[in-house]
Amino acid sequence: MSIRTVSTQPFSDQKPGTSGLRKKVPVFQQPHYLENFVQSIFDSIAAPKGAALVVGGDGRYYNREAIQIILKMAAANGFGKVLVGRGGILSTPAASCVIRKHKTFGGIILSASHNPGGPKEDFGIKYNGTNGGPATETVTEAIFALSKKISSYRILDAADVSLDTLGNTTLGDMQVQVIDPVSDYAELMESLFDFGAIRELLQGGFRIKFDAMHAVNGPYAKHILEGRLGAAAGSVMNGVPLEDFGGGHPDPNLTYAHDLVEIMYGDNAPDFGAASDGDGDRNMILGKHFFVTPSDSLALLAANATLAPAYKKGLAGIARSMPTSAAADRVAQALNIPCYETPTGWKFFGNLMDAGRVTLCGEESFGTGSDHVREKDGLWAVLFWLNILAARKQPVEAIVTEHWAKYGRNFYSRYDYEGLPTEAANGVVQHLRDSFAALTGKSFGKYTVKTCDDFSYTDPVDGSVSQGQGIRLLFSDGSRIIFRLSGTGTEGATLRVYLEAFEADASHHHLDAQVALAGLIQIALRVSELQQRTGRDNPTVIT
Ligand code: VG1
Ligand code: CO
Numbered sequence: 001m002s003i004r005t006v007s008t009q010p011f012s013d014q015k016p017g018t019s020g021l022r023k024k025v026p027v028f029q030q031p032h033y034l035e036n037f038v039q040s041i042f043d044s045i046a047a048p049k050g051a052a053l054v055v056g057g058d059g060r061y062y063n064r065e066a067i068q069i070i071l072k073m074a075a076a077n078g079f080g081k082v083l084v085g086r087g088g089i090l091s092t093p094a095a096s097c098v099i100r101k102h103k104t105f106g107g108i109i110l111s112a113s114h115n116p117g118g119p120k121e122d123f124g125i126k127y128n129g130t131n132g133g134p135a136t137e138t139v140t141e142a143i144f145a146l147s148k149k150i151s152s153y154r155i156l157d158a159a160d161v162s163l164d165t166l167g168n169t170t171l172g173d174m175q176v177q178v179i180d181p182v183s184d185y186a187e188l189m190e191s192l193f194d195f196g197a198i199r200e201l202l203q204g205g206f207r208i209k210f211d212a213m214h215a216v217n218g219p220y221a222k223h224i225l226e227g228r229l230g231a232a233a234g235s236v237m238n239g240v241p242l243e244d245f246g247g248g249h250p251d252p253n254l255t256y257a258h259d260l261v262e263i264m265y266g267d268n269a270p271d272f273g274a275a276s277d278g279d280g281d282r283n284m285i286l287g288k289h290f291f292v293t294p295s296d297s298l299a300l301l302a303a304n305a306t307l308a309p310a311y312k313k314g315l316a317g318i319a320r321s322m323p324t325s326a327a328a329d330r331v332a333q334a335l336n337i338p339c340y341e342t343p344t345g346w347k348f349f350g351n352l353m354d355a356g357r358v359t360l361c362g363e364e365s366f367g368t369g370s371d372h373v374r375e376k377d378g379l380w381a382v383l384f385w386l387n388i389l390a391a392r393k394q395p396v397e398a399i400v401t402e403h404w405a406k407y408g409r410n411f412y413s414r415y416d417y418e419g420l421p422t423e424a425a426n427g428v429v430q431h432l433r434d435s436f437a438a439l440t441g442k443s444f445g446k447y448t449v450k451t452c453d454d455f456s457y458t459d460p461v462d463g464s465v466s467q468g469q470g471i472r473l474l475f476s477d478g479s480r481i482i483f484r485l486s487g488t489g490t491e492g493a494t495l496r497v498y499l500e501a502f503e504a505d506a507s508h509h510h511l512d513a514q515v516a517l518a519g520l521i522q523i524a525l526r527v528s529e530l531q532q533r534t535g536r537d538n539p540t541v542i543t
Helices: 033-045 063-076 092-101 137-147 183-192 195-203 217-228 258-264 294-303 327-335 350-354 378-392 396-407 422-434 518-528 530-534
Strands: 003-007 021-024 052-057 081-089 107-110 122-128 152-156 167-171 174-179 208-211 272-276 283-287 290-292 318-321 339-342 360-363 367-370 409-420 447-454 471-475 480-485 493-503
Touching: 003 063, 033 063, 033 122, 033 137, 033 152, 052 063, 052 092, 063 081, 063 107, 063 152, 063 167, 063 174, 081 092, 092 107, 092 122, 092 183, 092 378, 183 217, 183 378, 195 378, 208 217, 208 258, 217 378, 258 272, 258 283, 272 378, 283 294, 283 378, 283 396, 290 294, 290 396, 294 318, 294 327, 294 360, 294 367, 294 378, 294 396, 294 409, 318 327, 327 339, 327 396, 327 409, 367 378, 378 396, 409 422, 409 518, 409 530, 422 471, 422 480, 422 493, 422 518, 422 530, 447 518, 471 518, 480 518, 493 518, 493 530, 518 530
Parallel strands: 052 081, 052 107, 081 174, 208 272, 318 339, 318 360
Antiparallel strands: 003 152, 021 122, 107 122, 167 174, 272 283, 283 290, 360 367, 409 493, 447 471, 471 480, 480 493
16 A cells, blocks of 8 residues: 655635535536645645544545545654544534544535535535534634645545444554444533433323434434433334435424424424434424524523533633624523624634533524534423423423513524525625615615624634624614635525514514514615525525
8 A cells, every 4th residue: 555646736726615515516526626635634634643633524425435545644754543433424513522532633524404415415524623513714814825725635545444443453554443423422411411311201191203404413312312211112203314305305394394294383392392413413402383593592502501401600701703683692691691693604703612611502504502512402492492492391492582582582484595696695695785875874764774794703711803704684673694704615605684683572482583583675676786686585494
């Protein structure tokens, strides 16, 4: 077996987005494309010789091929050991857990998360550091800079390694250890929550349905929910991971998790429903005929945290991404703990958690997590909810409406306009930036614009500054409209419009969010000139 140094030319488009580098599979299949990016990661992180690495992915199309390439490159770049999930599988939170538990020099996660998979669909890759969290912007910028001037990469000439049998093999001077993808993670979950109380709840007639959407969480959910916790067989649906997610869109929201939604809104619905995404880090929570918005879910978990053993001593603080509703801020205020507002993407939470400033983090995009790992964690959120339900013995809907009555309700919705021509989408954002002065102080019916800006964040731990993180229209009554371009898409541009209105009066809390937000939606369309500039009358997805 010999190490080959292969000459290559840079690709100009390897800039990581909100969560790693995401492209269509055929882009990754171009000669040298994946290799260039992996070499750029290795060169920028400069791991000590003999260091260990974790590698795994969500099992989508091209996962196995990519892992073989990465293993051979790791061997040629001086790594001493790679831990890889059996079958190449590791959910994103499980990868974070394994990095932390085995103290490796970070890991490489292969996923395009909630984006569809298959030969013509999406693939993705990202590096997570030694804390188990996504590389910070400083690191991803350094990787991008190297990718623009790379001239060669190193790879071992060797046969493929078997990924399907647990145990050790060697690849040159490097050891490859195939690990069970579920066990470390399941053990961590059991250490956080009251499994005894949840088991009792599930055996007392409380029915649950978990939709794994043919994505990576199937084996995790089956093992934990049906295995360790004794949920009825069949509680986990779509539990077999498929390379193309069964042709679906593995995004747990009311549009794409339609199988589950039908069950939860149908006759004889279970008491609790949940779904997770392609790589297992997102979650959607449903009660009987009831949907919990992710922003509310974060606030509720925070308000009830002490019911779970891991958080019984209370929370250090809460962080939420800027577009996420301020529901969690109200809980933080009541608990007298700090609340941080960060740009979109989990990479901004790591420093806060490492510094012990926050315990819980969340995003409106169906992401919630805590400092047990450094990624958002879909199944963790489900178990946290079950723990709360076991302790409070009330239906999901009752818990949420009580929460609103106490803290007020932050009505919330997100409109996504997908696959827009890039020029048109950029035009909308530029037009809004140009309108800041004219909009400030302007009234639209009962709403008056207090300020508008382009969100910028200074990391309180390392002082790094991230600019241009989304246009904010902040109204005098606390309502908000946010416009942001997605950083995870692979086709054209996706414009997201986030709408939030606060309502203190409990007699209005039963309203449908679309009704409560109708006025703000009209303002958003009018001031952005979205319809004229993009030719789109309706959003692709409303969550
Ligand atoms: C989206 C979400 C963001 C999330 C990111 C990664 O990013 O809005 O909140 O952190 O996806 O989630 P964007 O740039 O498209 O808005 V995952 O589950 O795709 O890793
Ligand atoms: Co995801």
